[in-house]
Amino acid sequence: MTEKLLVRVGQSQQEPVSWLIWSESDSQIIASGELEHSGLLGELTEKASGRSIALLLPASDVQLKQVALPTKWNRKLERALPFMLEEQVASDIDDVFIAIGEPATIEDKHFINIALCDLAWLQSWMSVLDDFDIEPTVVIPDALLLPSPEADALSAIELQQQWLFKGENWHISAVESDWVSDYLSLTPESQVVHYSPAESLVCTKELNAKADEYDLPLAIFAKGLNALPINLRQGIFAAKKKQPQWWRDWKAGVMAAGVALLAFVSVKSTQLVMLQNEADAYKAQAMDVYKQAFPNKVVRPHLLRKQIQNDLDALSGGEQGGFLELTNHFVSIYSQVDGFDPETFRYDHKRNELRIRAKAKGYQTFSQVKSILEQRGIEVQQGALNQDGDYVIGEIRIRGAA
Structure with missing residues (x-):
């Protein structure tokens, strides 16, 4: 500047x-x-x-x-x-x-x-x-800020009824005009170099006027x-x-964007937690179904997908291939029916029949499941249904070709 x-x-x-x-x-x-x-x-x-x-x-x-x-x-x-x-x-x-x-x-x-x-x-x-x-x-x-004086001299200027002085060896002073003569009589310097008119300055010192610099x-x-x-x-x-000028100009906008970003991350984090909880629930449900289908197997949660694939591959190549087909038909209903929870699975390979004991929120849920399976060309036989508190307990039998 x-x-x-x-x-x-x-x-x-x-x-x-x-x-x-x-x-x-x-x-x-x-x-x-x-x-x-x-x-x-x-x-x-x-x-x-x-x-x-x-x-x-x-x-x-x-x-x-x-x-x-x-x-x-x-x-x-x-x-x-x-x-x-x-x-x-x-x-x-x-x-x-x-x-x-x-x-x-x-x-x-x-x-x-x-x-x-x-x-x-x-x-x-x-x-x-x-x-x-x-x-x-x-x-x-x-x-x-007065000019530095030479040896044995004081720099001086008048300002608002005062005289300001600057000497060697880190010395300054401000003296009321009425006391200047007394002050100068006590200073050791023999010369006063003044940068403003000094007609009123009465002293025994040598006065050196810097008139050209007034x-x-x-x-x-x-x-x-x-x-x-x-x-x-x-x-x-x-x-x-x-702060840089660009920051002062953009500070409000950047802070607003930061608040918006923080809110967005908070919402997404909440959604992520909810999805993770939902995924954990599905995983637990899958483990329960797997245990029911393969009661003699040890479940390894981190290898569950691979275990299911291996067991299904084994079933598809053996005498229990019918079980895999019937299970595939039954699994398809999960995406279409809410509130239907299987409790036990039993498979009779001689009759190629899969018996499912389940609970649902109402009688109509069993009817809906039966209707969906029949539409897929599966023979479905529904057993007795009993009310148990808020749920209905019953059995469905799915039969394939013997």
Whole structure:
């Protein structure tokens, strides 16, 4: 993104909010303005779309420190850092957000540059921006974006009745205009390089005006974004990985399709379970019939089909071939008659007669079975029928050629 939106907030959400849109490619201001308070940040929502966003925090609310280290910076020291700082901060260390910058070496001594601010305060600002769909990629104290000063000098700019200063060795400050003279009398630097008019700046320091570079403070800060010394968008404030645009465009459709697919799979799974249960019932019924037909045989469920085929092949080639023919005629009725359950089979090979004792839900079921078999040219003789509770028990004799 070649355009950047800079949003500079105050200490409280009732203070003015400055903003500026900067063109990186043209190095010029596209638009700028000031909101009376944070409640008007919604006016920047559209301006934030398609642009990288930098949140500038007031230097007065962010403290920079250089922490001395016993050795080079490493992961173990990073975990120990809060304990190293516990006695150096006035508040509870758990209430402080610690942002880690670059390690530094000064006269062969190791340091780590850090930034400290109130955790709840920064969380509140991030929450307000999120409410208006403004997501900064950079969070940094404003004065830290001033041009880096030369040795023995301070960089300075005036912003909203304050002077912002940046010195060497990881030092920034924000000073009310009425106190600038007192502040500068205490600083060791002998020169102040200022990027805004300094007629009101009274001090004993040498003043070096960068008149050719005078510009809006946020425009000066925008140029400093090219070399970030630190970004507070880390740790608990680390930016979440953005979803690709195609996913955001298709997310609703994909989720709907997923729900539909899940429902389809659930229905099919239920149907599969029902079919499996039905298949198990048929298999159990087939085993019962097989046991009745071949009482001396051991049933092997996983080989049942093959057992039946082998036994039928044996019957078709021997004197019991009539049994196979009569059985085939009888089996054909299962697809046509409901509620007819054979209980025993007896075959008289001398008379070529198959006797079936069965139970049915009514007398008409036996009549239906007899009619179907007779239509197939089979001689059928029906025995006595007796009522047994909800069922009718009876016998049917099927006779082939003797």
